[in-house]
Structures are given as C-alpha cells and as structure tokens.
Amino acid sequence: MDIDKNKNFSEWFNTIISDAGLADLRYNVKGFVVFRPWSVKSMKLMYAAYEAELEARGHSPALFPALIPEQNFKIEGEHVEGFTPQVFWVEQAGGNKLEERLAMRPTSETAMYQMYALWIQGLADLPLKIYQSCQVWRYETKATKPFFRSREFHWIEAHDCFATEKEARGQVREDMEMTEAVVHQQFGIPFLFFQRPEWDKFPGAVHTYAADTLMPDGRVLQLPSTHLLGTNFAKAFNVYYQDEKGEKSPVWQTCYGPAISRIYGALFSVHGDNKGLVLPFDFAPVQVVIVPILGKGQDGEAVLKYANEVLAHLLHDGIRAKVDSTPSTPGFKYNHWEMHGVPVRIEIGGREAEAKQITLVMRDAPPKTKKTISLTESIMVIRSEGAALSSRLLAKADAYFGSHLAQAKTMDELKAGLEKGCIVRVPYCSMEKTEGKGCADEIKAQLVGDVRGIKYDEKAPAHGETCVYCQKPAQHFAYVARQY
Template sequence: MKKREKEPEQKKEEKQNKKVTFNISKTNNFSEWFSEIIDKAELADLRYNVKGFVVFRPWAVRCMEKMYDLIEDELQNKGHEPAWFPAVIPEKNFKLEGEHIKGFSPQVFWVTHAADTILEEKMAMRPTSETAMYQMYALWIRGYRDLPFKMYQRAQVWRYETKATRPFIRSREFYWIESHDCFATEKEAEKQVLEDIDTTEKIMHQKLGVPFLALRRPEWDKFPGAVYTIGSDSLMPDGRVIQQPSTHYLGQGFAKVFNVKFKDKDGKEKYVYQTCYGPAVSRIFASVISMHGDDSGLVLPFIIAPIQVIIVPIFNNENKAIIFKKADQIEQELKNSGVRTKVDKREDRPGEKFFFWEMKGVPLRIELGEKEIKNKKLVLFLRDSKEKKIIDEKNFVEVIKKEGDLYDKRLKDKADKWFKDRIVDCKTKDDIKKALEEKKIAKCNFCSIGKEGEKCAEIVEKELLASVRGTRHDKKEIAKGKCPFCRKKANFVVYIAKSY
C-alpha cells in the first residue's frame, strides 16, 4: 500500500519544526556542532564581506555584555580604573620596543591613507595597547604616591590572523578587556600576576563554569617584550586547548622604552615595574558555548543568560486571556526581583516553543496552563538536566532564584569533572601520543622550558602536532626521571596539548 503523500501544510509545518530544533552530536562532531549552533541560535553571522570578520548578533552580545560587567566589576573592586584609548597607534610607537614589533608586525592592520591623502606616518589598528597607553603613563605618573597605577579599557583589537578563523575562537577582530598596571617594586608587580589569575578563577571558572590551567609559557612562547607569560588554557570538546585570559609580567622593559618613571621616597627617579592582563570576552564566550552546550543546543549559565526564565503559556482561544494575564503577572514579579524573564505569546505549538528556547539555552522554563492556575502550581523545566519540577506559586520567586544558583553550580561541577578526567599523566612519547589521540591533555616530565628545551618542543610540534603549553604557575610540581624526548634529566612538569 502506498504511503499517503504529505499535504503541503504538513510539509510546511515540518520545515518550521526543523528550524527550531537542534540535534547534532557535540561529542562526535564538535566542528559541525559549533558551526550549526552559531547559526541556529543566531549568535553570529559570517556573511560579512571581509574575510575573518563577523557580525555578532544580539543573543551573543547580550551574553557578552553580562560577561563584561562581571569582569569590570571585579577589576574595579581590585582597584582598576576604566579608560578609553584611541584605536590607532603611530608606527614610531611600535618601533620603540624591538621584541614587541617583531612579534606583532606580521599581524598588524596598517592605516596608510586619510581620504586621498597618503599619511606621513602610517598608523596601526591596535593589536594590543602597550605602545598606545604607556606613552600616556609617562605623562601621568610622577611620584610614588601615584603608584600602584591600575588601569583598563574594554575595546576591540585587530590582528591579521593567517590561521583559519572561526567565530569567537579566532577572528581578525575580537572584543576584550586589557588592564595595564604599574608598580614601584618587582614584588608588587608579580603579586599582580597572581591577582590576575585570581580574577580569571573568580569570573571564568567560578561564575561561568569554565575550568582552566594557569600555565607559565615556555621561553619561546611568551608575549613579545614580556619577562614571562601566564596563559589560562581551557579545553574544547575536540581535544584542543584554547588560550583564555593571559597575564604578562613585563618587568621594566617597556617602562625604559617609554620613560615611565617615578620619584621614590628616597628622592631618586626609578622605572616602574609593569604587568598586563587580557581577558578576551568573545573568546571566553566560545568556551562557555562549547563547555556547557549539548546535543539540543546552547546551555547558558544563569548568570549571563539574556533571558533567565521563559514562560510558555499553554492556551486555547477560550482561556487565552486568563492565561496571558497570569503569565504577565508572573513575569512582572520575576522582573521586579531582578530575574530576566519573558513570556512567549507566539501562536506556535508549545512543543515548538520548548525546542526553540532549549536550543537558545534559556536556563529555566515555566509552563503555565489552566490546570496550573487552578492548582496554584507551576511546572518548572531545568535546561541542563531536562528535569521538570512542580513548584508552589506562593513562593515561586525565591524558588526560581535558588534554582538559578543551583543550576550554575551544576554546570561548574559537571565541567570540572569533565576537565579533570581529561588531564592524564604520561611517561613516554607513546603515552603522550595516545593521550592526544583521545582528545586529552598530556602531563609529563620535560627537560626545560628555557631555550634549551626548544628542540624537544619542535619534536612535539612536528611529530605529535601539538605544543608544550607550559608549567603550572599556581602550584609547584616536582619533576622526576627523564624527558621523554631527549632522555636528559627532567627539570619541569609540563602540559602538552593540541591547540587552536
């Protein structure tokens, strides 16, 4: 018997359902999953007609604005002041610091014309702001009373990335915060490095649920012009690490170049010691998406979700007015208590709305129908566990707030366990290779993170297609035995991983 051909309306309905559902395996095909969720959840649009540049769409921007607020509040609580510096930097500024220009010149976008006029001196679109900010610091810092001097800006930066670009992960324009600090002593400056790591811990890990390793980079992989660099490496589902906020101890190198001095208590002029710290908000968002999302779409932390609670009224023509009125009342009570809430009054079927808001990653959903109004109960759906609870209407606001806190804790706990399970101890090159093939981070003994270890690092890059990420800066780990590559005495415990 022939199957009855689907009616045009039925085909249309199925097509609409396909738009709001999402069912791709993040574990088996992360690359496709990531591309699809960016498209389906309307996080970014890649169709802007300049290669490597994307348009960030409202749902992503609203999340990232909340992230900016969290980071800026933490920085200001720790004594940083906000500023806005120009986006263009004169070429002569770059030339002042040799290592810096050598490291960044291949990535710089240069402005050479103003209208039809060729500029006397070309200007860089800032790839980072040391060479913009420190000339002003030399004017502002005079004596020891001006120190410590802690300043940051939220800004866009531009880098001509030659590697493959991906929205949020790697692009030629990204959105970040950069703090640049000055101190009277080396001890104070190095204490700031630890404070920067603490900021990453408190915001990216504790608030957003993204675990990381604070790793001191090998000598060959430090920030151009820095004494040393600490990178915060998080792991993506495809087994590649992504560098999140990095902090750099700059010593007095930039201070001497830009003449940033102060008169100390003893009356002598001295150069300041400097640090800089760069949390890239758009890149952290990539980790948030990837760490918490599942095969149904986004799973956004409650703390940054643009909509924390979606109310889905279940109605017909007869009871629509009554249910909408109650939904509006619940929405207003939640909004009054600071919970970002929306009522979905579209005429679509409830199931379609459920799928849509699950794909968008809204943490909590209230389902409200005639039965719930009669019984003075609410159906509460939890996005992360997909569990449904029946809650009393009389104290629903307190319950929602508590569930939001518990929700974020569950996301963090789940991510911590996943991350911990993917760091493995390795003794041999074969062990390391196996760990990398299993999409994990290899922890092993290593000869040196100084220049003498560079040859072994080249073996890692060429034979294992990975990189030596560095040593733990937040804890002391004792090396034993020999380096698995050169068989010389191991002096450091390092972490090896594939990366973006």
Template sequence: MTKTDNKGITVKKAENFSEWYSQVIQKAKLADIRVGVQGFLVHRPWGFRIMRRVYEYLEEEFEKTEHEPMLFPIAVKEESLMKEEEHAGFSPEVFWVTHAGTRKLEERFALRPTGETQIYPVYSKWFRSYNELPFKAYQSRHTVFRNEMTTRPFLRGREFAFFESHNVFSTHKECLAQIDEDMDILNKVVKDKCKIPFFYFQRPQWDKFKGADNTFTPDTLMPDGKRNQLASTHDLGQNFSKAYDIQITDKKEKQQYAWQTCFGPGIWRIMAAIIGIHGDDNGLILPFDMAPKQIVLIPIFFKEKAEQNKVSKLLNKTKNDLTKKGYRVIIDDSENSPGFKFNHWELFGVPLRIEIGPRELKDNKATIVRRTSRDKTVINIKDLDKSIEKEAKKLDEDITKNAEKYFSDNVRDSNDFKDLKKIMNKNRGFVRVPFCSVDFDGEDCADTLKAETNGGNVCGTLFPKAEKVGPKEKCIICGKKAHHKVYVAKSY
C-alpha cells in the same frame, strides 16, 4: 513573539564539534559573519548580552581592586609600533590606514593590535615620582585588530573584543602581587561566574609574550580536546619601561625605570568556552546569571477562549512578579506549538522554562524544566519563587559539574613518548609529562614534541604551585633528568 522557522542543531556535539559550534553561533543568533568584510563579525543582541555580562563581571572586579578605567585611541603611530617590534612582533599582522577619502595621508597609522605600543609612550609622560604609583588602569569594551588569515567566531578574528589592564609599579614585588591578583580575578570571573574550569600555567620561557619576563595563562579544554587560552597576564619587568622611557624618581630621589604588568582576559575566548563547553546537542546552555533571558513562560495549547484568557492573565502576572524580583523573563505566546517553543528556547540556552496549561491552572500547578536535565517537575504555583531559586541553583551545579567532569576526564599522565603521541592523536586533552627544562634550553625538546605529536604544545607548569617531579623521572623527549611536570596540549 513571532512564529519562526528556526531549525535546531542538526549534528551531535560529540560527533562533529566544529559544525555544531558554527550552527549554535548562527542559530542561537550569537553572531553574524555573512555580510561585510571577511574576518569581521557582527555581535547580535543575544550573543552581545552574554559577552557584555563577561565585561561587567570583569569591570566589577577591576573596580574593586582599584584599577582606573581609561580609553586609548585606535590609531597607533608607526614610530611607536616599531619601537615595540622587537618585543611583540605584531607588525606583520597590523592593518595600516593610508588614505582618507581620495587623499593619501601624510603619515599613515596602524590600527592597535594590542595596547602596549600606544599606551606606554603616554605613560612615559604621566608619571614622574614614585608617589604617583602604583598606577593601575584598564581598558574595557574596545576591540583590537590583526590580519589573521583564518578566522573563527569568538576564537580568532581580524577584529576582536578586548580587555586589558596596564599597571605601573615602583618595585618588582608589586608586579608579583599583581600576577596573584589577576589570577584571583580570573578565578572569580571565569571559574565562579562563567563556570569554566582551567589550569593556570606559567608559560615556558620560549612561549612567553615577547618582551615579558614571564607570562601566565589560564587554559581550558574545548570539547574537541584542544586547549583554549582564556587570558594572559605578563610580568613585564622593566623591559617596556626601558623601551618607552617610563622613569620615576624613587624615594631616594634617584631616577629609575618603572616596573610593569599587563593583563588581557580574552573576552572572545571566554565566550567560545561558554558556548563550546556548556552547550549540548540542543544548543546553548548558560549559567543562570549570564542568560539574557533567564525564564521563559510558555502557555500550553488549549481550545477554550475563557481558559486561554485565564492562562494569559496568570502568565502576565507571573512575568510581572518575577521581573520585579529582578529576574529576566519572557512569555512566548506565539502561534508556534509548545514543542517548537521548547526546542527554540533550549537552542537559545534559556535556563528555566515554566509551562502553564488549563489542567495545571485548575490545580494551581505549573511545570518547571531546567535547561540542563530537561526533567519536568510539577510544582505549586505558590511555591514558584522557591522552585525557581532551587532550579537555578541546580542548573548552575549541573553546568559546573559537567564542565569539571569533562576537564578532569581529559587530563592524563604519561612518561613515555609513544604513549603521549597516541593520546595526542586519539583523545587530545591535557597530558602531564616529565620535562627537562622550561627555560630556553628546553625549547628543542618542545619543538620535537610539537613536530611528532602533530602540534602538541608545552603549556607550561602549574602556577603558583608547580608540581613536584620524582628524583628519577626523565624528560619524555630527551631522556635527561626531568626538572618539571609540564602539561602538553594541542591549541586553538
């Protein structure tokens, strides 16, 4: 361990979230954006390990639900990309490779902005018969590229971490079951593992993925009250299979277009939520299972060499014992002061700290501190295992409770436009309002809402069970009969 000059976060999260977020990313060594091409980010080891954990959780669920892994190239043919233009409209943001060395390429190619345009032309070669379906497949740990004008680590980048599944079915019914399965995966990974609460919305028709029949998204709230869309899953119907000619012979030996879904958990967006929602004024806070190091052992300063050695020996033994049990443990025996070390490892979000000094050693005691409450508990060293288990569990409960409290505290109801405007300016968060229509005929009201709330979006209705709207409720914008309860929020 090395003596460092890392300084803590200098702003309060509640007072200046934007600056707090930037400082945590830099000071907890999650990412580096100082060097290289603008808008492209270096994932540093501490941040990369957290992100990799998200990938591992997802991969585990995708394997359990019998998706096959695959990997498509980065290069997309102009012809394939343009076929999708009407659907996805990524082309204004697409990067073009035009040269190799000093030579101009005969055929320029695009860097994939997402998978559809390159995967579906290949799918059109892979399947011929209904009995080759369902085909469920995913790509993981790759990146995609869009020329975003403004970039922000883990929220928006010119290159960002991606995960996507592209499934092909014989019937539309299977698409609908897949949407449920995707939701289930998000519950398991994002809610249970990452401890991020969210609403699962069905997007209004005017805000769905172009080319999809329906789009579903889990949206959470960041500490500045803005919505963070964590993923999206799309019922593509037969739209893409028609555009890319994915046909199969059905049971009656008739040719038909396949039915498709695609699903993209936003790896970066989930990272941003973990950083932003769980962290506090001292830095990062991480669920126990997600932390690159779960326990830091810190010797307390003392003068006598013999005692130093005793403490050192005990720390090493403790580290070995805990490592064997599967914990990820680090000893900080650098020359820094204990106080410095406490701050340092809190900044990095290490869940548990165990302090051992000569006084504790004499009594066979140790002090254990969990990152969330930062309360010191003196324990018997022989009870260390049990204490770790208990504190880890409490830490995860603290994290979940805090996240859920912030989330539920920031869901408000309104049926008055003036009131809504006030909330959107002051508190932000989600506001549940009566709304005329989530079909295309509601778009005008949504536009008005957006314009007059300085960017508030209609996120959609809750899925799978949309909330009921009273028989006499009126659309908050046009005053006509309300058919839906929709949620409004400002977005990243």
C-alpha cells in the same frame, strides 16, 4: 538540533552559531564576523561581571585611541617584532596620505605607556591600575574560527604599574585569582594556568602566564593571559618614578587580557549539549521563558492574562523573563528555547492559572522532570534553582576537564593521551629556547602536540625523570596538548 557535541564538535559549533543566532559569518571581510544579539547580550553581562571584579581590585576604566603612530609601535624591540606581521595599517585619510602611518591597535601597550610616562612622577602616583574594554585587530595568519580566533575581537586589557617587582608579581597572582573568580566560578569554565615556555611568551614580557581550557574535540583554547613585563616597556617608554631619596627608577609593569568574545565561545562550547546552548543563569539573555499552554476547552484568555501576571512578577524582581505567545505549538517553543539555552521554562496552563501556580522545567533536567510551585514562592525558587543549575554546569565541566588530564613518560603514552583528547603532563628537559624548543618542535611534528608550559604553582622540579622526547634529565613537568 540534535548533534553529538563530543563526537562532531565542529558541526555542532557551526550549527549552534547559526541556529541560535550567535553570529553571522557572511560579512565580506575575511576573518571578521557580525555578533548577533543573542551572543552580544550574554557578552555584555560577561563584560559587566569582569569589569566589576577589576574595579573591586582597584582598577579604573579608561579609553585610549584605536590608532597608534608607527613611531610608538616601534619603541619596544621584541614587541614590534612580535606584532608587526599582524598589524592593520592606516595610511590614507580622506584623500590625503598621512605623514606617518597608524596601526590599528593589536594590543595597547604602545598607546598607553607613553601616557603613563606623563602621569607617573612619584610614589604617590603608584600603583597605577587601568583597564579598557575595547576591540583589537590582528591580521591572523592562522586559520580563523568565529569566537575562538578572529581578526577582530572584543576584550578587556588591564595595564598596571608598580614601584617594586614584588608588587608586580603579586598582581600576576591577583590576575590569576580574578580569572578563577570570574571565568571559573562565575562562567563555570575550568582551566589550568601555565607559565608559557620562553619561546611562547608575549612579545616584550619577562614571563607569560596563560589559562588553557579544553574544548570538546580535545583541543585546548587559551583564555586570559597575564604577563610580567618587568621594566622592559618602562625603560623603553620612559616610565620612571622618583622615590623618597630622589632616585629615579623604572616602574614594574604587568598586563592582563581577558578576551570576552573568545571566553563566550568557550562558555557555550563547554556547557552546551546535543540540544543546543546551556547558559549559566547569570549570563543568559533570557533567564526564564514563560510558555502559555492553551489546551482545548481551556480559558485561553485567563491563561494569557496569568502568564503576563507571572511575567510582571519576575521582571519586577529583576529576573530577565519573557512570555512566548507566538502561534507555534508548545513543543516547538520548548525546542526553540532549549536550543537558545534559556535556563528556566515556566509552563502555564489552565490549572496553573486557576491555582496561581507555575510549573518549572530546568534546561538541564532529565525529560519530564517538572516541579509545580506557587507564584508567591516563585522568585525564591527560580533564583535558587537558577543558581543550582549554574553549579551543576560548573561541576559537570570540572568533572569533564579532570577526566581529561593524563600523565605520560614516553612518546607512545603521550600519543595515546593526546588521541584521547587529554592535556598530558610529561617530564620535560627545559623551558629555555636554546635547550627546550627542539623537543617541542619534534612533539609538534610527530604528534601534533603543543608544549603549553609548566604549571605556575608546580615548583617541584622533575628529579630523576628524563625528558619525554630527548631523554636528557628533565627539569620540569610540562603539559602538552593539541591547541587551537
């Protein structure tokens, strides 16, 4: 493929999904896609990285049912109001009408918290930190787009309970740290964490904090969000603990939801180039492809034998490698594996076979940049070059993201920033629904811009500034962007 990702992102996106075999969009239920092996292999590695991070921070895995009785679903008022329009309902099983209809989980609060009420009695049961890796279903009314927004997606949800507000707020910070450690440092995807406006919170939450990354078409995509639930759900679901004095109090709760299938979409959109996928070394299904080059007059058998020797050497060290010994030309193979984002290509011809060497080409290297090394040093060099490639992807993504942050004080400046595909920082009147939502509606109507919230760590109010839209005194700097 040769499509300019930044100019024709939509075409690039659809082409890569099809040509690299990431997903098949022809499944005959609207908004549902089939995830094919090349994306699933990477998503499995991403799941493992995220689960390891969650477990290192004290979370344990569990598995809750996919079906939630309507009576549970209706317990927390804001939650039921927010999610009801999106629920797939099961009313029949076999030939029978069910006594009570069942929701396919759009998220699991209402499945999990009734069990938490049974599990938590005293301080010894706290904190409780549980996650599940699962899929959820939401009957989206917005336009769907594979990976970014589907009616079925694959995620992790962590649901934590604490004795105190302070601990719950600490968990929200830890969730942000985990996002930094995994999404940014490991996956190489930059983002900003925003505290969402009051009118854009998770239904039932006290505060919602969400990470926004930027796509090549200048639109932001929400990555993991973490929610301070306060004691809303605890009171509704009767999750109380008894303290040393025998007094009962509701637990403080948080929940955190990294959607792996969406983050994978962000990963390939951020790192890809005009030739196709570019995958970080640790998340590539194949990290090293070995291409035997059978030139005229060369001993083909010796080259193939040596290629397999190199393969065995790499596999033995746990590197995901394969030999491409199909009958295609080397040029065809180079294009094929570049398009699939394989980080390292090893070329092996007669010379390499004889000298017990390998010639390395990195996926992101300028044309004709090759490096020939000995087989004995191959593991060390491949691992360090692989890590260096991942670092370059991160640095490049950070630079792009940083160059698309702008400031504006007027609607004209905001318009200019949005048209350049930027996330724009503006003085803004209020994050409260009654005072601030009107301006957000106008910015949406006039500039197709969305108020994403305030930066969670930017405590300084916008003294002396006036709201970019209504000109009333600004309480905050808010961030505006076009969104998916």
